[in-house]
Amino acid sequence: AGWYFYSNETTPSWKKVNYNSVYKDIAGLLEDEDYDDGSYGPVFVRLAWHASGTYDKKTRTGGSDGGTIRHTAEAGHGANNGLEHARDRLEPLKKQYPNISYADLYTLAGVVAVQELGGPTVRWRPGREDKTEADCTPDGRLPDAAQGADHVRDIFYRMGFNDQEIAALVGAHALGRCHTSRSGFDGPWNASPTSFTNFFYTELLNSTWVPKKWNGPFQYVDKESGQFMMLPADMAFKKDSEFRKYVEKYAADQDAFFEDFAKAFSKLLELGVKFPEDAPVYEFKTLE
Ligand code: HIF
Structure with a gap:
């Protein structure tokens, strides 16, 4: 005893977050009369989808795990233009909840937006881990709107x-x-x-x-x-x-x-994610 070098802290960071509380705080960021049609909801949905829609099932690369859409290498892909508005809006919550991964925060923001704008309950799990710029996917994985x-x-x-x-x-x-x-x-x-x-x-x-x-x-x-x-x-x-x-x-x-x-949509947000075995499934209650 007494020679353990590592901390005996064993709780993984994703377990230290109150996701019901994050849900409420994201909901509080939706409305803004000076932005677009008065809501950040749509751009939160687009952020969650573009974070996830890079998945390639053959190589098992891409997807929301890693939160790589925040890195300039991936944020700079043409398809991701404008998503800085969503990321910047959410950044204070990353400060407020330092244990949440960007990958969980961005996908959860999509769930909150769908539900709070009147859509269905979307099942969501925490436990995505952030990765480095080296894990960004190559450009060209998201759809081209000019095609059929x-x-x-x-x-x-x-x-x-x-x-x-x-x-x-x-x-x-x-x-x-x-x-x-x-x-x-x-x-x-x-x-x-x-x-x-x-x-x-x-x-x-x-x-x-x-x-x-x-x-x-x-x-x-x-x-x-x-x-x-x-x-x-x-x-x-x-x-x-x-x-x-x-x-x-x-x-x-x-x-x-x-x-x-x-x-x-729930499947989209989970593509390629290796969830911890004990990650619970949340079905958040819509506010009001
Ligand atoms: Fe979009 N999408 N999307 N999209 N998207 C845009 C905006 C939004 C495609 C192209 C575009 C999905 C599929 C596809 C949202 C959500 C989803 C824009 C405009 C383009 C060009 C961006 C801008 O100028 O601000 C294509 C080609 C898709 C394949 C069919 C998803 C199903 C619909 C997966 C999806 O969830 C949302 C929300 C927006 C609005 C963003 C905003 O800022 O208002």
Whole structure:
């Protein structure tokens, strides 16, 4: 006795965090009347997804584990433009809860945003560990919005999703907007970009989409008002008959969309993550 060099502290850092409390504090960061449509929720969802969507099932590389999206090497990928707004907004919480990993913080922020903007409960587990800049994935793993169904399938099959799951995920484009300063595209998908709804599907099917007349990248706007948009990759879900089956289902049945989205989004946030065996599954209660 007495010769142990290492500390006898054995509790891993992920166990020292009160995740219910982090959930509430992230929820408190959502609203800001000076940002976009008044909410950081949409960009939190995009951060969680871009942190996770680099996963490659063949090489078992990428994914949210490691929190590598915070490093300049990965943050600087073109697809990640604008995500500094989300990371900067969350940074004070990393100071407040030094034991949470960035990887857990960013994925949890996506869960909080989905739930607090009116979406389904998304099962989430803690225990991701942060890695170094050397673990960043190469550029090119996230989808290119200018392309169609074949490309969307290539990207999401690489992660291990099937057509039904891909079609369920894409409903998240009910949230937020495109920014010319980030992706080059412009506008929100519908009139309620801070509410999680099945409007992506209803708008896609029910509006007439015409090419936007402008000098920017090719995209669609709704013919009637010209205020709402679809990316070429979004339009693939209307044109491709296999995807369209699910689009029709989710447009008609919001509950089915919520249930399938929750499963697919939870799976996305866990791709490639080696969770500690005793990591509990959280189903956070939405506030109010
Ligand atoms: Fe997006 N997505 N996404 N996306 N995305 C953008 C914005 C958001 C694709 C491209 C874009 C998903 C899939 C795909 C969100 C969530 C998800 C933008 C605009 C582009 C170009 C960025 C900007 O200019 O600010 C493509 C090609 C995808 C494959 C089909 C996911 C399913 C829908 C996985 C997903 O969850 C959210 C939320 C936004 C809004 C961000 C904001 O700042 O408002």
